[in-house]
Amino acid sequence: MNKIVASADVAVADIRGGATIMLGGFGLCGIPENLIAALVRLGIKGLHTISNNMGVDGFGMGLMLEAGMIASHIGSYVGENKRLEAQVLRGELDLTLLPQGTLAERIRAGGAGVPAFYVATGLGTVVADGKEVRDFGGRSFVLEQALKADFALVKAWKGDRHGNLIYRKTARNFNPVMATAAEITIAEVEELVEPGELEPDQIVTPGIYVDRVVVGEAYRKPIEADFLRAGGAV
Numbered sequence: 001m002n003k004i005v006a007s008a009d010v011a012v013a014d015i016r017g018g019a020t021i022m023l024g025g026f027g028l029c030g031i032p033e034n035l036i037a038a039l040v041r042l043g044i045k046g047l048h049t050i051s052n053n054m055g056v057d058g059f060g061m062g063l064m065l066e067a068g069m070i071a072s073h074i075g076s077y078v079g080e081n082k083r084l085e086a087q088v089l090r091g092e093l094d095l096t097l098l099p100q101g102t103l104a105e106r107i108r109a110g111g112a113g114v115p116a117f118y119v120a121t122g123l124g125t126v127v128a129d130g131k132e133v134r135d136f137g138g139r140s141f142v143l144e145q146a147l148k149a150d151f152a153l154v155k156a157w158k159g160d161r162h163g164n165l166i167y168r169k170t171a172r173n174f175n176p177v178m179a180t181a182a183e184i185t186i187a188e189v190e191e192l193v194e195p196g197e198l199e200p201d202q203i204v205t206p207g208i209y210v211d212r213v214v215v216g217e218a219y220r221k222p223i224e225a226d227f228l229r230a231g232g233a234v
Contacts, residue, residue: 003163003213004192008038011186011214015151017044018071022107022147022178023051023061024154030171031060032155032188034216039153040064046071050147052103052174053077054084059222065093074147076100099127102144104177109146111180111209116145152182155216156205159189160196163210164203172204179205188216 005011012035015021021039025031040063047070054075055061064070065083072094078084087093098106099121109117118141122128132143154175157168165187167175179185187205192215 001195001207002161003207003210004161005212005214008034008188008214008216009041011035011188011212012038012042012151012153015039015042015044017046018048019044019151020048020050020149022149022152022154022174022182023049024152024173024175024178025055025060026052026170026173028055028060028222030155030167030173030175031055032153032186032216033060033219034188034214035153035155035186036060036063039069040067043067043069045069048072048074050074050107050149050178052100054081056080057083059220072096074098074103076103097127098122102127103147104174106144106147107174107181108177110148111177114146116143118142119144147181149178149182150184152178152185154179154185154187154205156187156189158191158193158198159187159210159213160193160198160207161213162195163187163205163207163213164195164198165189165205165207165210166198166202167204176204179209184211185209186212186214188214190216190219 049070074096076098088095102121120141123142128142133140156165159165187210
């Protein structure tokens with residue numbers, strides 16, 4: 001039951017080129033930055049990534065882009081990464097953009113064993129191109145298929161040796177659903193506690209979904225923009 005591994009490098013050592021990887025986070029909040037850094041050091045190529053966004057230049061998944069590791073990406077927002085834009089325009093990276101709610105539900109469905117579902121979002125747009133459309137109750141809906149991955153890299157606030165995880169506020173975001181939707185889930189935590197120390201009602205991801213736990217370090221925790229009042233006061 002002890003799922004602790006010695007380091008982020010050990011945790012990702014068996015990930016191979018061509019793997020499909022889900023990465024938790026929303027913007028720069030709740031991203032598995034230690035695991036991402038370990039992936040970059042591993043130096044594998046041709047990855048197929050699933051994440052809400054792609055970090056920014058020089059941080060988060062932006063480091064994976066700089067290293068040329070990503071062959072395709074499924075997400076909902078990529079507006080802050082100029083390198084991604086350039087790679088897509090040059091045909092070096094296959095990009096699929098989805099409405100954010102649809103992305104979340106496709107991942108949730110993957111973890112719940114639901115192969116596909118119908119949703120009205122995206123009907124009549126490029127999002128629906130090539131997808132089945134059916135009518136229910138006088139309305140049209142688009143068929144969306146579940147998403148699953150070989151690996152999920154998630155970030156939690158606290159965890160124990162059994163893999164039980166809790167998240168802190170908005171850093172929860174996509175991490176819990178991704179933890180359920182992969183063959184192997186690797187969690188990095190800010191704080192490791194002993195089994196029984198987590199309040200049971202606060203556990204969001206039960207350890208049954210988690211295969212490896214690593215204690216992260218040196219979190220940068222940047223914010224994405226500073227908004228200053230007149231006179232420079234925050």
